Amino acid sequence: MDMTLASCREFVTVLASDAPAPGGGGAAALVGAIGTALGNMVGSLTVGKKKYAAVEAEIIALKAKCDDLQKQLLDQVEADEVNFLPLAKAYGIPKDDPNRDKVMEEATIIACSTPMHIMELCCEAIEAIAVFAEKGSRLAVSDAGCGAVCCKAALQAASLNVFINTKSLKNREVAEEMNAKANGMLDKYCAMADDIFAAVRANFF
Numbered sequence: 001m002d003m004t005l006a007s008c009r010e011f012v013t014v015l016a017s018d019a020p021a022p023g024g025g026g027a028a029a030l031v032g033a034i035g036t037a038l039g040n041m042v043g044s045l046t047v048g049k050k051k052y053a054a055v056e057a058e059i060i061a062l063k064a065k066c067d068d069l070q071k072q073l074l075d076q077v078e079a080d081e082v083n084f085l086p087l088a089k090a091y092g093i094p095k096d097d098p099n100r101d102k103v104m105e106e107a108t109i110i111a112c113s114t115p116m117h118i119m120e121l122c123c124e125a126i127e128a129i130a131v132f133a134e135k136g137s138r139l140a141v142s143d144a145g146c147g148a149v150c151c152k153a154a155l156q157a158a159s160l161n162v163f164i165n166t167k168s169l170k171n172r173e174v175a176e177e178m179n180a181k182a183n184g185m186l187d188k189y190c191a192m193a194d195d196i197f198a199a200v201r202a203n204f205f
Contacts, residue, residue, distance in 0.1 A: 003081075004030070004074045020088045021081035025115045028157035029076035032122045035150025036073060039129035040066040042136035042144045055135045062128050069125050073118065073154075080114040080161075087111040087165075101170065108165050112178055115161035119182060122155040123189045126196070133196050138203070145200030152193035159186055 003011050003022050011030070015022055022030075043063040046052045052059070087107040093100040126148060133144035162182045169175040 002078050004077050021084055022077060023080070023084070023161075024157055025080035025084065025118065025161045026077040028115065028122075028154045028161065029073050029080060029118050031150050031157065032118060032125060032154030033070050033073035035122075035147045035152075035154060036066050036069045036125040036128070038143045038147030038150060039125065039132045040070065040147075042129075042132040042140045042147075045140045046132075046136040049137065052135070052137065058131070059136065062131055066125065066128050069121055069128070073121050073125075076114055076118050076121070080118075083110050083114045104168075105170055108169055109174065112162050112165045115158040116178065116182065118158040119155055119162070119185050122151045122158065123185050125151045126155070126189045126193050130192060130196055133200055141200050141203055145197050148193040148196035148200075152190055155186065155189055155193075159183075 003014065003026065006014070011022070015027060040063055043059045043066065046059050047056055047063070087104070087110070090100070090104045090107040093103060129144055129147045129151065133141060133148065136144060159182045162178060166175040166178050
């Protein structure tokens with residue numbers, strides 16, 4: 001079942017259950033989509049206002065990008081489930097099976113792919129929200145700050161779903177390459193999200 005078609009209450013209920021998915025990755029994707037949409041709302045409230053005519057073309061283009069990011073992030077909810085289930089099944093392989101290590105290794109790398117992509121999408125969303133926060137409607141600037149906070153949380157949450165899997169990889173070169181990429185995104189974009197939050201907060205004090 002595509003959990004993005006369920007109600008919010010259904011999603012949370014399944015998330016809290018012992019079902020293998022959705023889990024942290026799916027939740028991160030949903031939160032990232034919500035954060036992106038919050039930034040996008042600022043754009044929607046900016047377009048068509050005479051006060052922001054000078055930036056309207058830029059905001060319209062950015063809104064189109066965020067429309068796509070929202071869709072991609074929501075798609076990752078199901079993708080995370082699809083890419084995690086082979087690993088969940090691999091854990092059931094008897095430990096004396098000579099193919100177990102190979103199957104586990106391949107399944108672990110696949111399981112890393114979706115949260116890594118969620119991270120990449122959240123980074124793009126944070127970049128877009130930075131523009132909405134700077135140039136968008138002042139009446140909705142708080143929503144840009146909220147969006148940045150949500151996307152940062154989604155970025156961090158997705159990273160943990162990378163790290164828990166890279167820790168078990170036998171191929172440490174592949175693991176460290178993934179870790180370095182994830183840590184690079186965390187370092188750059190968590191700081192950017194914090195800057196957005198601080199700049200938005202400064203509007204009120």
